[in-house]
Amino acid sequence: MLICRPDQSPLHILDEKLNADPSRVVLRPFHLAWQASVSEPSRAAQLVSDILTLDDDQAEAELDIVWQDFSERHWQIGRIFDQRFAEIAEDVRLARASVSPVKQRLIGAYFCHEYSYAAAALMNPSVVPHPDQSGLSGGQQRFLMSLRAVGEGHISSIAFREGMIGPGGDFRLWPQSGPAMAAVVDDRHRMEADGAVTVHRQPDSAISNSVLFPVTEAQRNGLEDLRLVSFTHDDGRREYIGTYTAYSGRAIRSEMLRTTDFASFCLEPFTGRAARNKGMALFPRKIGGRYLMVGRQDGKNVTLLSSDSLTHWDDEGELLLSPEFPWEFVQMGNCGSPIECDEGWLLLTHGVGAMRKYSLGAALLDRDDPSRVIGRTACPILTAAESDREGYVPNVVYTCGAMRVGDELFIPYGISDSAIGFATASLDDLLDLLL
Structure with missing residues (x-):
């Protein structure tokens, strides 16, 4: 009989924590x-x-x-x-x-x-390697993290933080200097309901001091749960792409953020039947000549989606993972874009169990055929600890994306929709847990 215990987790929890801050x-x-x-x-x-x-x-x-x-x-x-x-x-x-x-x-x-854009809550981070990796040594990497910040009226916006992560939990967040500044629309006269909109950072505003707010009617009540990935195109060109949920207050749709420098951002809605759902996460490159995403099209299971277009997703997807263990019986979902390693594609997942308690798990997908699941964790790798259970939404741990740092995984995660925590794990230790 399988019994999961918290002390079996391969994660090392770091001391740093970010909290909702009404002074920002x-x-x-x-x-x-x-x-x-x-x-x-x-x-x-x-x-x-x-x-x-x-x-x-x-x-x-x-x-x-x-x-x-x-x-x-x-x-x-x-x-x-x-x-x-x-x-x-x-x-x-x-x-x-x-x-x-x-x-x-x-x-x-x-x-x-x-x-006060983060007065109510701060949650659901994702992380990618920073565009500037100069002057580092000893396996260090700069990272750029997105955060879902919630303020007055329960409006969700996208905030950013920069920092450095190295082997053995060597971790630093760059300080936020001065006031935050909202990004502005390039041309407010060219904002079609279903078209792309470009916004840019204010002059002299650092990335960590910049906030992206809803700018279209479809986004009126929030930009939710950005899942960032560093995407490599067929020609070798790199682009940062993030999938997120636009919420109008009445309806949701999936949209995409695109940037090469985090100074100018294109916000563009997806089209197609799959775009009506939440939680889509893009693979960091094409596989077999097609774009791939993981999503949750039925509210319960993890599905694999494919398309020959980055913006149009008409595929309803094929079933990839279904709830199998008690901690995920209610529903499952992805926790960001799959991460490539020698053994395959490592996909972080979340599961919801009794008392609507959220837990994080992982699965390994075949590198050449991601529809084939090689293994998955039978026990959670992270659950809400006693000290982290209280908050805006109790008993929730959630991430929208992790980052590989050498032989380790760096995982920022939301705590009860009220704070951000950080953890690391050895890839080998994590892969050893897969069944």
């Missing part, structure tokens, strides 16, 4: 609700009109108050106010030249607000 704020556009009839001015136009009634001394005094309250918290605040005024002036058809510089900035201030 960004300046974001503030949108007034449309509450006027068609024959009346919008609330935005009325607010602009009210600001314009102020005399110059009043406007300057009000802007000074804003400056005293917020300028030290946001070092590019003037430029952001100027940009926001330009957008509002266009929306309400206001002649910019007719407005004094002070009132321009004051109008911009009225249409911005601080948003």
Whole structure:
């Protein structure tokens, strides 16, 4: 009889932990609700009109108050106010030249607000090798980690952290310097409902201080659970691709983030029947001339999807893994893109058992034919420890992607949808557990 015990886990839990932090704020556009009839001015136009009634001394005094309250918290605040005024002036058809510089900035201030993007939760990380690997030694690698951050209104955004990982759990996170800044849309006039949208980091904003927010109607309530992978195209070109769930508040669909430098990002929806589901994770290269993904098309089992197009996924997929052990009886899913090793494709999985308790496991797929499962873990490799059970969603451990570092695996993971923990494991020890 098989009995799983926590002390059988091959993972080494690192001391570092990231928690939700209400002090991390960004300046974001503030949108007034449309509450006027068609024959009346919008609330935005009325607010602009009210600001314009102020005399110059009043406007300057009000802007000074804003400056005293917020300028030290946001070092590019003037430029952001100027940009926001330009957008509002266009929306309400206001002649910019007719407005004094002070009132321009004051109008911009009225249409911005601080948003604490990670006040409610921080969870579900994924990790890839950093684009810059210069100056390292002794098996060290820089990494770039994505995080799902949740703030007011339960809106999910994508945040990033950079760091270094080396053999034996040698681990460091780079500090976050200064305030965070929201990425901005390249062209807000070219945002088709089912088209790609390009956003870019603010000038002089580091990756670790940048946040990607929903920008389309389909994303209105969140960008959820980004699964990053360093993808190698047939011509040798490398691109970072992340699959995520766009949530409008009513419906979900799978979308894709693409970038080569983490300075500019293309957000593009998948098309096809498979795109209506959550949790798709892309293999890091083509296999047999086709793109492959793992997903969960029926809400319970892990499926293997294939396509000859990176953006169109019409394949309903073939069954890859089904719940077999008690800790995964409720449902299974992938925990990020498969990781290539000599023995095959290592796929981290999650399972849900009694009391909706989440656990992490692993499976090994054949390198040439990933539809063939070589082995899987009968016992979890990580469950919620007693000290990690409490949080926004209790009894959950979850990751959206790990990274190979030499002969070890580096696994950042979400803790009860409230914090991020970190673990390492020897690949040999992990593979020894597969049945």
